Amino acid sequence: MNNKKKLETYELLFKYFGPGESETTLADVAAALGCTSRHARTLLQQMSALEWLVWQPEPGRGKRSLLVCNQEPINACYQLMGDALEAGKHESVFKLAGFNDRHVSSELKKYLISSTQHNSQAIRIPFHREIKTLHPHYALDRTERHLILHVFQRLTEDDFGEIKPSLAHHWESDEEGINWTFYLQSGVQYQDQTPMKVEDIVLSLLVLINNPYWRSLYEHIESIDVLSPESIRISLSRPDWHLPALLGRSETSIMPSQYGRLIINPEAPVGSGSFMIDIASSRLFRLKRNNNYSGKNALIDSIELWIHPDWAKDKLCSEGSFFLDQPEQVYTAACNDVGYFYMMIKKPQLRERIVSKAIIDVLQEKRLILGEIYYPVTFSYDDNNECRYYAQLLNQALANHQHVISTCVSFGEQQKETDISLGGIRIEGCSLTSLLAFFYTYSLWPQILSPPLYQKLLALLHQAQATQDKQQAEGVLRSILTWLSGDRILTMIRQESFKLTAPLKIQGIRVNNVGWCDFSKLWVKSH
Structure with a gap:
């Protein structure tokens, strides 16, 4: 009999005889379970071996025996879930949570809250989707890029806007900001204990x-x-005083190489960061502390993301939760500047003042219908709950129009054919380099802007990089946003914030503008 079936049998028995002590007969147990006395005896022995119950039979036909149900069925379930997790049987954990037709996602959340791990400090986080690639050059989702910051190292790292050493302990440039020298730590090892080479x-x-x-x-x-x-x-073709900040971004992570090629396992890539990947399944993603890390070791043993798609329904991109040993008082930490949701208008007709204002009013829920548009409209929107909601508002406002086509796209995917794009500008660490990343990687500027305006955009981007003072450089980039907004090309719908809810037991949370917090600085109070 499999463990799920044992649980269901035990719960049936518990309903008849539990909790506590009962005087009964083997025949009564068999009748309750709907089986023969012989099979009932086997089931009692199996459940007794698991310490769910005590069965003390009295010899002789018809003699009353002692049955003691030791624990609630849900606690027996948690025991089996812990055993399955320890054995690496992650699929079994999810199946057990649904015994006797229970709602799996609800029961899993309860398990995350109530479970303990025998003094091993693990922080468990419910998550709504499977973790995608952690290849630094191809990961574009916020959570994946956050995890990459922990698995890999870069030449520098961003600490709330302050650029600090990582693989490079010192750097300097010439007077023009064109030639940069980075001095590297020695003796750095990857998580598989192979040495990192300058190559x-x-x-x-x-x-x-x-x-x-x-x-x-x-x-x-x-x-x-x-x-x-x-x-x-590193030699540049033009000045960039902010190159050290640029080289602290997720995509600049350093990977092992051999024979002139990078080596990266798509399931569990190996880096040199503060955490290493221990489990990467469709149900559970676990980071384990890298004790050979060249920097300051993580304070917690492991971080687990438990994955169930049902948790996506009410999940906003701006919210996250931690669950630890048991229910307790919680607190919320927040960051109010992790990015912006925007509307990009590519079709010139839609940039007319009356029309563009009407669209903005719809997205800000100041009106319901777009009566000013009398031609086909196509738009794309990023695949997150916030942009899906804006797309729903726009579709409803255009419900009486013919030929309205909307397309959901992944972050970073750019649709040439659409008239409007609903997306996000992500502020990851340094706001200056984050804005540079948005402007440079958005490939449709030549289509949206006239040649003179496109050259103006490039000139302003180069000016920002050549401006040594960070605040002044960021001011140049903000002026681009003001210009594009004034021309009704790019409009910020609202600022994006992020908050994390955690038990008081978890300390060290400081929400960063990557949209999470530094896992290596988390620790757990024992009392």
Whole structure:
């Protein structure tokens, strides 16, 4: 008999005889379970071996025996779920949660709240979808990019806007901000305990600057030269005083290489970061502390993301939750600047003042119908709950119009044919480099802007990178947003924030503008 069936049998028995002690006969047990006395005896022995109950038979036909139900059926379920998790049988954990037709996602949440792990400090987080690729050059989703920051290292790292050393302990440039020298830590090891080589750093960055999506952001890197095993020189085609901040972004992570090629396992990539991937299944994603990390070790043993699609229904991109050992008082930490939701209007007719204002009013729920549009409209929207909601508002407002086509796209996917795009600008770490990343990687500017305006955009981007003062440089980028908004091309619908809810027991949470928090700084109070 499988464990799920045992649970269902035990719950049936519990309904008849539990909790506590009962005097009964084997025949009564068999009648309750709808089986023979012989099979009932076997079932009692199996459940007794699991310590769910105590069965003390009295010899002789018709003699009353002692039956003691030791625990509630749901606690017996949690025991089996813990055993299955320990054995790596993740699918079984989810099946057990649904015993006797229980709602799996609800029961899983209860398990995450109530479970304990025998003094091993693990923080468990309910998550609504399977984790996608963690290849730094191809991961575009926010959570994946956040996880990459923990699995891999970069030359620098962003700490709430302050650029700090990581693989590079020091860097310097010439007077023009064109030639940069980075001095590297020695003795860094990957999580498989192989040494990191300077060639790995060079190759990781060279492959990045040739990646079709990221090429435009890093195309000013002309060459990367090895000066010594502990130093490299990066030469640019134009000044960029913010290159160190740029090299702290997720996509610049350093990967191992061999024979001139990067080595990355798509299921469980190996980096040199504070956490290593322990489990990467469709049901459970577990990060385990890397005790060979060259920086400050993580304070927690492991972080687990438990995955069930039902949790996506009410999940906003701006919300996350931690669940620890048992229900307790919680608190919320928040960051109010993790990005913006925007509307990009590509079709000139839709940029007329009256029409564009009417569309904005719909998205801000100030009106319900778009009566000003008398021609076909196509639009795309990012695949998240917020943009799906804006798309729903727009579809409803255009319900009486013919030939309205809407398309859901992944973040970073750009549709040439659509008249309107609903998407997001993500602020990840440094706001300056985040805005640069948005402007450079949005490939449709030549289609949207006239040639002179496109050259104006490029000139302003280059000016921002050549401006040494960070605030002034960011001001140049903000002026681009103001210009595009004034021309009714790019309109910010609202600012994006993020909040995390956690038990008071979890300490060290500081929500960053990547949209999560630094897992390596989390710790758990024992009392």
